[in-house]
Amino acid sequence: MLGRTYDSQICSVAGSLEVVGERWTLLIIRDAFMGARRFEEYQRRTGMARNILAARLNRLVDEDILKRTPYQEHPVRYEYRLTEKGIDLWPVIVSLLQWGNRYVYPGRAPVLLVHKRCGGAVDEHRICETCGTKLGPRDVEARAGVGGGMAPAEKIPA
Amino acid sequence: MLGRTYDSQICSVAGSLEVVGERWTLLIIRDAFMGARRFEEYQRRTGMARNILAARLNRLVDEDILKRTPYQEHPVRYEYRLTEKGIDLWPVIVSLLQWGNRYVYPGRAPVLLVHKRCGGAVDEHRICETCGTKLGPRDVEARAGVGGGMAPAEKIPA
DNA sequence: CCGCCGAGTTGCATGACGCAACTGCATGTG
DNA sequence: CACATGCAGTTGCGTCATGCAACTCGGCGG
Incomplete structure (x- = not known):
């Protein structure tokens, strides 16, 4: 301890x-x-x-x-x-992911979050940049970015 | 290491x-x-x-x-x-704070975040619940909740 | 001179984590 | 039957991270 x-x-x-x-x-x-x-x-x-x-x-x-x-x-x-x-820890995970995309992998994010229904990007407030929907973990999926971090279109959560 | x-x-x-x-x-x-x-x-x-x-x-x-x-x-x-x-780590800190308010101190949050300008509560998307503004670290202040975590109306950041 | 303050630094003890092998309970194969 | 393999852990020991408490240094003030 x-x-x-x-x-x-x-x-x-x-x-x-x-x-x-x-x-x-x-x-x-x-x-x-x-x-x-x-x-x-x-x-x-x-x-x-x-x-x-x-x-x-x-x-x-x-x-x-x-x-x-x-x-x-x-x-x-x-x-x-x-x-x-x-599941309510999702904002913690997303905020770490977004900070990491910007500062650990600038310009070469390994993973991007997108709104499943319309394909819009997830902004820093976890709102769809395209349609304006407030997003929860079941609304988004992770896509491979340019940095090669994961298989395409894996779901969160499966 | x-x-x-x-x-x-x-x-x-x-x-x-x-x-x-x-x-x-x-x-x-x-x-x-x-x-x-x-x-x-x-x-x-x-x-x-x-x-x-x-x-x-x-x-x-x-x-x-x-x-x-x-x-x-x-x-x-x-x-x-x-x-x-x-400063861009603010969403990480806020998400931890909000999760903790809900699950570590249920019903007795030590600290609440409020929108400086209108007093509205900060929701899980860091949007003002009263006026709908998307909030950044300079838009909010921390208020003492019912759990007694800090001095009232301290600013983030000072 | 001494005492105090603030920002560290130091030496050592304790606890967290890693390594790699092991264990136990299965199933499958010869 | 014996042996091999797979999965989910468990174990014993070594290395590294963190904590404790004292110390150091460069001031300032009395």
């Missing part, structure tokens, strides 16, 4: 980071939005060590951000899906 | 987290938005260890998220202010 935690701060930013700020956690949540479900898939996508992944998944389930559901019985095997609480 | 870094991933979320994902970094950025400038003030607000704070400030200056400017000469003393690149 870290000697100094944020949770003595009465602050929502600190409170959120106490839950999702550990190394790798937001990448797991990102991958859940991108359709990952099983342990091996999270591990392959993130490249993280298996012991850390197991610990993070357990924490996310405890925090009710992911829900663990069995997909078979012999042996019992689980999938990890976002809860509503987890 | 960590054995597995995110930066092998061609992904903007990962790229952003490689820059701002270290422990305490986003809280420093939060405090910069809340008006902190000097070393001692960041240290007092965050409660973090001085060696870590020094390292983080140096990293943020290197990454051009904070700008270090001298405020005196004998001895030379510095202030740390957000650059435009740093």
Whole structure:
């Protein structure tokens, strides 16, 4: 246990980071939005060590951000899906993605978010630049940009 | 250096987290938005260890998220202010704040964001709920909610 | 001179993370 | 039957990140 935690701060930013700020956690949540479900898939996508992944998944389930559901019985095997609480982290993921597109990959964004229905780009307020609709996670899809980050037209969430 | 870094991933979320994902970094950025400038003030607000704070400030200056400017000469003393690149992290901070208000402090948000000009609440798209204006960091102020997180009407940024 | 202040720096201890092998419970094949 | 493979973890140990608390330095003031 870290000697100094944020949770003595009465602050929502600190409170959120106490839950999702550990190394790798937001990448797991990102991958859940991108359709990952099983342990091996999270591990392959993130490249993280298996012991850390197991610990993070357990924490996310405890925090009710992911829900663990069995997909078979012999042996019992689980999938990890976002809860509503987890889905509500979408603005965090999108804001990181948009900041990264601009400052980490300037002019060569690996992934672009587009409005599924009309193809418009998602602006910094998560509003469709073409039709003006306020967008939620089920309204958008990720497209490969010029930087080559993912397969085309993957859905968020699947 | 960590054995597995995110930066092998061609992904903007990962790229952003490689820059701002270290422990305490986003809280420093939060405090910069809340008006902190000097070393001692960041240290007092965050409660973090001085060696870590020094390292983080140096990293943020290197990454051009904070700008270090001298405020005196004998001895030379510095202030740390957000650059435009740093200010563009505001959606990240706001989304964490809003998620935390809802799920870490349900019904007792410590801090609420309001539109300075008309007093309307800031919605999840960072749009004024009263007048419909798309809001940026200079358009809003933080108000104490019912959870007692900060002094009233502090400005973001000062 | 001493004391205080602010901005760090330093040395060491503790905890987080990574590595790589292992375990357990299956299923499939020869 | 034995062995191989797959999946989802678990384990033991080493390395690195963070925290603690003292220290240093360059001032200023009494």
